[in-house]
Amino acid sequence: MSGDSKQMSAAARLADVRERIAQAERVARRPAGSVQLIAVSKTHPAEAIMPLIAAGQRLFGENRVQEAQAKWPALREAHGGIALHLVGQLQSNKAEDAVALFDAIHSVDRPSLVTALARAMDKTGRRPDCFVQVNIGEEQQKGGCALADLPALLEQARNAGLPVVGLMAVPPLDVEAAPYFALLDKLARDHDLPGRSMGMSGDYETAIMLGATHVRVGTALFGGRPAAA
Numbered sequence: 001m002s003g004d005s006k007q008m009s010a011a012a013r014l015a016d017v018r019e020r021i022a023q024a025e026r027v028a029r030r031p032a033g034s035v036q037l038i039a040v041s042k043t044h045p046a047e048a049i050m051p052l053i054a055a056g057q058r059l060f061g062e063n064r065v066q067e068a069q070a071k072w073p074a075l076r077e078a079h080g081g082i083a084l085h086l087v088g089q090l091q092s093n094k095a096e097d098a099v100a101l102f103d104a105i106h107s108v109d110r111p112s113l114v115t116a117l118a119r120a121m122d123k124t125g126r127r128p129d130c131f132v133q134v135n136i137g138e139e140q141q142k143g144g145c146a147l148a149d150l151p152a153l154l155e156q157a158r159n160a161g162l163p164v165v166g167l168m169a170v171p172p173l174d175v176e177a178a179p180y181f182a183l184l185d186k187l188a189r190d191h192d193l194p195g196r197s198m199g200m201s202g203d204y205e206t207a208i209m210l211g212a213t214h215v216r217v218g219t220a221l222f223g224g225r226p227a228a229a
């Protein structure tokens with residue numbers, strides 16, 4: 001059942017994505033509810049987000065600190081129990097703002113950011129869950145730490161007291177994502193990390209089959225974004 005996401009209401013799109021997640025959990029013989037759906041609301045205004053909150057969604061993702069600071073305090077004021085995850089690259093000079101606002105950070109990818117986050121956590125007393133982002137396809141322009149640097153970065157992050165709960169990756173565009181999901185799953189297992197943040201609108205069911213614990217879904221819930229974003 002593939003819905004035309006332009007015709008469907010936000011609530012219907014959410015129900016469709018949730019059903020697909022539940023189905024993938026069943027097929028993968030994984031416990032129901034073991035996968036967290038992060039509704040990635042970047043570029044979308046509060047009016048587009050509210051119908052999803054009304055339909056029961058409480059976990060959202062943003063990729064820019066400033067945009068999230070502008071949108072979320074009012075939405076959180078109006079609705080209880082909302083969790084916010086940062087899924088985009090983070091500049092070290094925004095670490096304190098990010099720690100203050102987000103409940104999890106999926107883009108820890110370099111030593112200077114680990115240092116900045118540790119300092120921000122000590123200062124604010126808040127300790128959002130951290131995912132270390134891996135440049136899983138070893139692409140030139142992509143965020144994420146190099147595969148070869150992962151062991152040292154994880155050790156630094158753990159020594160600095162960051163609550164590292166898992167790994168995150170965005171596989172290369174336009175190629176089969178499954179091998180990259182399998183690799184991220186293996187890396188997480190090798191490093192004893194429970195969390196695997198992987199899978200987006202086009203491939204979250206595959207990611208669940210391969211062990212995703214957090215899927216980051218934007219377009220399938222909100223429709224398309226303006227081209228510049």
Ligand SMILES: *Cc1c(COP(=O)(O)O)cnc(C)c1O
Nearest residue numbers: 040063087200201216217218219
């Ligand atoms: C935008 C974004 C997503 C959501 O992508 P869709 O294809 O719209 O589902 C997921 N992860 C990251 C890191 C993103 O920036």
